[in-house]
Structure formats: structure tokens, C-alpha cells
Amino acid sequence: MKIKMPAESLTIKTEVVCPNDTNPVGYLKGGNLVQWMDIAAAVTAQTHTGMICVTAGISEVNFFAPAKVGDILVIEAQPTRAFHSSLEIYVKVALIDITSAKRTLIADAYFTFVASNNNDRSIPIAEISPQSNDEKKQYEQALERKERRKNK
Ligand SMILES: CC(C)(COP(=O)(O)OP(=O)(O)OC[C@H]1O[C@@H](n2cnc3c(N)ncnc32)[C@H](O)[C@@H]1OP(=O)(O)O)[C@@H](O)C(=O)NCCC(=O)NCCS
Incomplete structure (x- = not known):
């Protein structure tokens, strides 16, 4: 089985908040931000696996601060751990003060x-070899998160 490093599948996506993305008080809608995060994560998943991947779940979504029209956002997606056919990806969003x-x-x-390959979902995917201390911590904790999701 192939082993890849998390950084090999890092995706960085930049967005500018436009009027259509905002709610009546001028702040970016959460659903729009999650959609951008999902696209970055999908690119990461497909880069890591070399296959079409579908979103199975999103967990521990946090919105720490609002973004408004004109703000520049950098969305980073990196895999934490690969299991049998699934892959967990951590996505974070930073606002840049220009x-x-x-x-x-x-x-x-x-x-x-x-x-997912023509509805065949038991496809083994490449493993992940965490390198930095942060990546190793995320890798260890990914198993606990997977168990928590299963027991929901
Ligand atoms: C996600 C999906 C492929 C899982 O199918 P399934 O038959 O339940 O899959 P299985 O039970 O065989 O599990 C396959 C893997 O998915 C993982 N998984 C399944 N449901 C999950 C969930 N809700 N959250 C996290 N992981 C999940 C399993 O843990 C397993 O991982 P592993 O192989 O690495 O151990 C299926 O539910 C599906 O097609 N969902 C719709 C996907 C979609 O359309 N996404 C876009 C939504 S807008």
C-alpha cells in the first residue's frame, strides 16, 4: 500500500467575499463558507487518493469570527489520516488583513x-505518514474522532 505525506495533498484556495455571499447584515453566510471548505477538502481527498471522492460527513464546524464583503479568505485543507476507504481532512480558514x-x-x-469508483466503495486508499508534531497529533486524534462519529 502506498504511503503519502499530508503536505503532498495540501490544498490552498483563496476567496474574496462578495455581496451575494452575505446575509442581510453584510456578513458571509456560513453555508457559503462551508461550500468553499468542501471544495478545498474534495480537491485534497482526490489528490491523496487519485480517485473520485464523496463527502461522507462534516464535523466539529466552528465559526470563530465573521467575514464581510471585500474580505480575503485563505482556505487550507490537509489530510489528517486515511482509514480503509475514507479519509479525514482538516480545513481551516484564515482572514487576511491586507x-x-x-x-x-x-x-x-x-x-x-x-x-468512490463507479459505486464501488470498498476501495483501499493510500495511508498517511504524519511528519510534524501537529500532523502526528491530528493523526492520533483522528481515530478517536472516527470512533465518536460511529457511535453517534
Ligand atoms: C458516504 C457513503 C459513500 C458511505 O457509504 P456506506 O455504504 O455507508 O459506506 P460504509 O459503511 O461501507 O463505510 C465506508 C467508509 O465510509 C465511512 N463513513 C460512512 N459514513 C460516514 C459518515 N457519515 N461520516 C464519516 N465517515 C463515514 C466509514 O467509516 C467507512 O470508512 P473506512 O472504509 O475508511 O473504514 C454513502 O453514505 C454515500 O454515498 N453518501 C452520500 C455522499 C454524497 O452524496 N455526498 C455529498 C452530499 S451533498
């Missing part, structure tokens, strides 16, 4: 994708 280049974390979530 005057200082400071990044503020405004949202994060865990996405699970399942490799």
Missing part, C-alpha cells in the same frame, strides 16, 4: 471523504 498581512483563524472543521 494592511498588516496578519492572518486570523475564522473557521475550521473536519471533513470525511470516501473514495
